[in-house]
Amino acid sequence: MDERYCPENVEPKWQTYWEETRTFNVKEDRTKEKYYLLEMFPYPSGKIHMGHVRNYTIGDVVVRYKRMKGFNVLHPMGWDAFGMPAENAAIDNNTHPAAWTYDNIASMRGQLKRMGFSYDWDRELATCQPEYYRWEQWLFLKMLEKEMVYRKESYVNWCEDCQTVLANEQVEADMCWRCGRPVQQKKLWQWFFRITDYAEDLLLHCDKLPGWPDNVTVMQKNWIGKSIGTEIRFKIDGSDEDIAVFTTRPDTLFGSTFMCLAPEHPLVESLSAGTDQEEEVAAFVKKISDQERSSDAIEKYEKEGVFTGAWCINPANGRKIPIYTANFALMEYGTGAVMSVPAHDQRDFDFAVKYGLDVEVVIQPPSQSLDPASMTEAYTEQGVLVNSDAFSGLENLDAIEKITDWLETLGRGKKTISFRLRDWGISRQRYWGTPIPVVHCPDCGIVPVAEADLPIVLPEDADLLENGGSPLPGLDSFARTACPQCGRGDAKRETDTMDTFVESSWYYARYCSPGCDTAMFDRDAVTYWMPVDQYIGGVEHAILHLLYSRYFMRVLNTLGLIDFKEPFTRLLTQGMVCKETLTCPEHGYLFPEEAGVGEEGEEISCRKCGKTVDVGRVIKMSKSKKNVIDPNDLLEKYGADITRIFCLFAAPPEKDLEWNDDGVEGCHRFINRVWRLAAHCADQAAADASPYRGPAADLAGDAKKLYIKANQTIKKVTDDIEGSFHFNTAISAVMELVNTMYSLDLASEASDMQQVVAFSMETVILLLSPIVPHFAEELWEQSGREPSVVDQPWPEYRNDALATDEITIVVQVNGKLRSKFTADAGSDDESLKETALGDEAVAKHIAGKSVKKVIVVKKKLVNIVV
C-alpha cells in the first residue's frame, strides 16, 4: 500500500472500471423504485468552472447515496448548446458556432469524466442536434395548431449602425457593445407562447411544491403576480370613445385628477392629432421608444410625460381630467392606461408635483387630517373615504367592493383579474438556434411546415456576419423555399430562431429516451422516470427557466402527451460561486496570480504593467464577467476526490461561496489521515475481525465509546444527506469519528475492540464513498473486499447505540453560564437541581441573594434565577 493517496493512479483505474462494467447505465426496471436526479445542464462555454464542479458534485453524492439505498437511479448529462456566446466566439475566432460548440463539448465531457461523476453517458444529448430540436419544431407546430402560439408586434433593441438586433446583454449603458452607438427600439413581428393561459394554474401549484424552497415559490408567485382589481372606463371628452384603466384601488377613484397612457398606447397618437400638443407628443413618444424598456434601464429615467391635449371624464364625479402620456405607464400591464390619484400613489404624486396637477385627498388617515397643499408625499395607507359623495365615511377597504359594484350598475366598470406575467416572446433574430418551422407565402400568409419535412435543419454552411447579425435572411438556399400549401416557389422561410430557453424547457423528458426517433420521447419511459425527483441548479434560474419548464409540462399535458404537470418534485437551488474582481486599468480582469499580492494596507499591482489594481466587488463567476476559476489547476494538483470533498466542505450547498482555495490542504490532509488509518487497521488484528454489529450494551470502555460514536456518525451523515444536503456537516462528522479513532488505542488485543475498529473503519469508507468515490473504492479493495463499493448497501445505525451514559449539565445563574458538571444520563430533575445548587462556582454567584426560581431543562441545563 502506498504511503499516501495517489489520485493519479487510483482515479483513472476506477473511472475505467465503472465505464467497463457500465455501472451507471440504467434501464427501466419496474421491480425497483426509480430515482431521477438531474443537475441543470451546462452551456458548453469551453471549460467547466467551479460552479459546475460544485453543482455536479452535489448531485453525484446524492445519486451514489440513493444507489446504495437500493434505488434505480437515472443520472444523465447533456449540453444546452445553442446560444449567443457561440456566435460571438465564431466572429472573434473566425470559426463556426457548430465547430466551436462541439469542440467545447468534447473537452468539457473529458473534464466531467475526470471528476468521476456517475453519468449514464449513453443518454447524452446536445440541443443543437437536429435529432433533438426536430421535436421542438414538432411541438411548435402542435402548439400553432392549438393556437397556443401567436404572432404580435413587439420591440427589440436595434443598432442602426450595425443593422442588427441586440440582446439586453449586448446593450451597455444604452449603447451598442460592438460599435458604441446609441441603441434604438424597433418594432418587429414576433412569435409568443401563451404562457398567460396557464397563469392561474402555475400560481395555484406554487403551493403544491413542498419539495421546493419557499423563496423560489414565493418569487414565482410574485412574478406571476395575480391582482384582483377593477377595470374602469373613462369617457373621452368630446368623443364617444372610452379609455379603460385597470386599478387595484377603485376606492381612490374620486381622487383621480389626471390619466396617464403608455407611450405605445394606440390612443396617444389619435388623441393628440390636431391639437397644439401633437408635435410635443410625437417627440416624446419617439424619445421614449428609443430608450431601453427593461426595468434596469427604466430605473435610470426620471418620471416624465406630456399632455396629449385631450381630456376625459371621471365617471365617479363627472370631473374633466387631462390625459397625459407618461414613461412610467406600461403597455404590457393592465390596459396600458393609469388613472392617476396623486394624493394616494407616490408615483402619481411625484408626477403631479412636477407638472403642477391637482391633488385631491379622498382618504383620511385615522389620526390626522391631510391637506393637499402641505403634503410632501402620497398617503398610501388605510383610512376613511372623504370627498367621495355617497361613499364618504366608508372604510377604504370596504369601499373597494362597493365602488366596483356601483360602477358596474353604471356600466362603467367591472371586477377584473390581472396578471403581471406576460406571454413568452420566443423569436430571436439570431443564427445559432432552433429554426421556427413556418413559411411566409405572399399568397397564403403564414404556413406551417409539413410534419414530414421536419427537422428544418439549421444550415451549417452559413458564415456569421461581422456585425453579429443572423446570416439566415440572406442565405437563399435556406430562406427561399416553396410554400407548403400552394407550392409557390418564392415563399420565404421564417429566419428567426427560438429562444434557447425553449430547448431547456423539456430536455429532462428527452433523457428518458434520448434516441427516440418517432416522438419527442417514448411514453413508457417518461411514465417510468418522470417527474424528476431531485433537480439541482443555480438559484439564478429560480424564475425564468423553472417557470418555463413548468409551463412546458402543462402544454404537453394539455396535448395529451404526458400525465403530469410538474416537472421537478424536489428542487435544490445551489448558491453561486463568487469571486472578488481584480481589474487592471490596462489589462482588464486579472486572475489572482496575475496580480502581485500586496502586504496588508499595500496596493495590489498588475504583474504585467505594474499599475495599481482596482479591487472590486465580489460578484458571481461567469463567462461574461471573465472571472471564472479553472478547476483544472485543482484537479491537476489534488485529483478529483479532494476537489470534490473540498467543494462540499467549504459551505452548505444553498449558500453563495466566495472562492478561495486556502482550505483545500485541510481536505487533502484529512483524506491522507483516513488513508493511513486504514493502513494501520489493516496491520492490526482488526484486518481479520468481523465488524461488530450488536447492541452497545454488550460493550464497555473505549470499544463502547467508539461504537456509539460510529453509530452517531451514521445517523448524522444519513440525516444530513437525506434532509438538507448539508454535506459540510456530514464531512465534519466523519472527521470527528476519524479523530476519535486516532485518539484511542486501536491496537488493543481485546477481540470486541478489534471488531468495533473493523466496524468503524468500514463505516468511514462507506460514509465517504459517495463523496470521494475513487478513494473509497481503493480502500475497499485494499481491505481485501470485492469491488465495488458502489454496490454496497448504505450503512445502518442502531437506535440502541446512539446515547452515551454520561451527560454534561450546564449551570446558569440568571441566564449566564457559571458552571458545568457531568451526571448520569438517568438522573432526574430534582437531583440535577440539588447538584447545581451545591456547586462551588455557583455558590459564589448566589451568595447573599435569594433564589427566586430554578429552571431545569431535561438533560441539558439548570438555570438559577436570583
Place this chain on the structure above:
RNA sequence: GCCGAAGUGGUGGAAUUGGUAGACACGCUAGACUUAGGAUCUAGUGCCGCAAGGCGUAGGAGUUCAAGUCUCCUCUUCGGUACCA
C-alpha cells in the same frame, strides 16, 4: 424601484422546538520528530484584562428565567427583474 436572500472569530463555516456561541477545518503560535516532507504528531488560539471578571453573532430597540435563533426599525451585500397602476 420591485421581488427574493444573506450578514457569526484573522478565514470557510457549526449551533433541534429559544437552552454551553464558535463544532469541523483553514491560518497563526509554540514544541516534538526527523535520511528536510506538498510531511507527521502534541499543545494553544473570539476580543479586552496580570487576574477576578467583563464584552461578544451587521447596528438599534423589544419579548423571555434564557435570544445567533422570536418581534419591530435601520444599515450593508448578493441574486432576479418586464416601473404591479
